Amino acid sequence: MAKVNIGIIISTTRAARFADKPANWIKDIASQRDDLSVEVLDLRDYPMPFFDEVASNAWVPSQNEVAQLWQKKVAEFDGYIFVTAEYNRGVPAALKNALDYAYPEWNKKPAAFVGYGSVGAARAIEQLRLIAVELQMAPTRTGVHIQGADFMAVWKGGKPITELTYLQQNATDMLDQLVWWANALKAARERPAISAAA
Numbered sequence: 001m002a003k004v005n006i007g008i009i010i011s012t013t014r015a016a017r018f019a020d021k022p023a024n025w026i027k028d029i030a031s032q033r034d035d036l037s038v039e040v041l042d043l044r045d046y047p048m049p050f051f052d053e054v055a056s057n058a059w060v061p062s063q064n065e066v067a068q069l070w071q072k073k074v075a076e077f078d079g080y081i082f083v084t085a086e087y088n089r090g091v092p093a094a095l096k097n098a099l100d101y102a103y104p105e106w107n108k109k110p111a112a113f114v115g116y117g118s119v120g121a122a123r124a125i126e127q128l129r130l131i132a133v134e135l136q137m138a139p140t141r142t143g144v145h146i147q148g149a150d151f152m153a154v155w156k157g158g159k160p161i162t163e164l165t166y167l168q169q170n171a172t173d174m175l176d177q178l179v180w181w182a183n184a185l186k187a188a189r190e191r192p193a194i195s196a197a198a
């Protein structure tokens with residue numbers, strides 16, 4: 001079976017962000033598999049304004065040129081891994097804005113999540129699963145949560161994430177689910193009778 005094309009989205013943009021470490025960690029794990037290919041998408045490379053279009057691009061093409069580039073890039077993938085923090089128990093604003101700036105490009109594709117923070121960004125990720133439903137995405141059951149003392153040890157103590165060995169099985173389970181959904185939904189999208197359904 002052909003590899004599915006997975007985008008790993010780095011969801012925070014501040015200069016001092018921690019996000020690169022978990023993004024590189026999951027990229028390294030995913031890159032060892034022969035059933036998917038990965039590319040890292042950094043929201044820093046898509047500096048879109050706060051949503052400022054006449055409508056979602058579900059209905060009206062976006063005018064903003066960076067948004068157009070973002071939509072074109074998002075469209076390339078069969079599924080996504082969102083690497084995310086939680087800001088004040090919610091989804092980081094840069095990520096919510098980037099989600100809002102596309103619509104058909106997300107549709108009928110799976111979403112998986114790697115979170116980090118005091119509770120592994122679990123609260124933000126549950127919110128992202130609800131948002132994913134509106135975007136007509138299929139969120140995976142399993143997410144990876146780098147949390148509590150382990151998060152502090154990596155964030156402030158410089159401990160490599162690879163030393164949190166229990167996360168490895170967790171990541172494998174999540175990627176297995178992501179690949180299953182990506183293949184299933186890719187096949188469905190490519191069958192005209194099904195992909196025409198609302």
Ligand SMILES: Cc1cc2nc3c(=O)[nH]c(=O)nc-3n(C[C@H](O)[C@H](O)[C@H](O)COP(=O)(O)O)c2cc1C
Pocket residue numbers: 012013014016017018019085086087088089090116117118119120121155
């Ligand atoms: C504005 C802001 C709000 C935060 N709120 C939370 C929170 O609700 N829960 C949490 O676990 N950590 C919270 N934190 C701490 C983050 O987990 C930590 O700073 C993390 O490194 C943020 O991700 P980033 O470095 O990729 O931006 C917050 C951090 C910031 C900057």
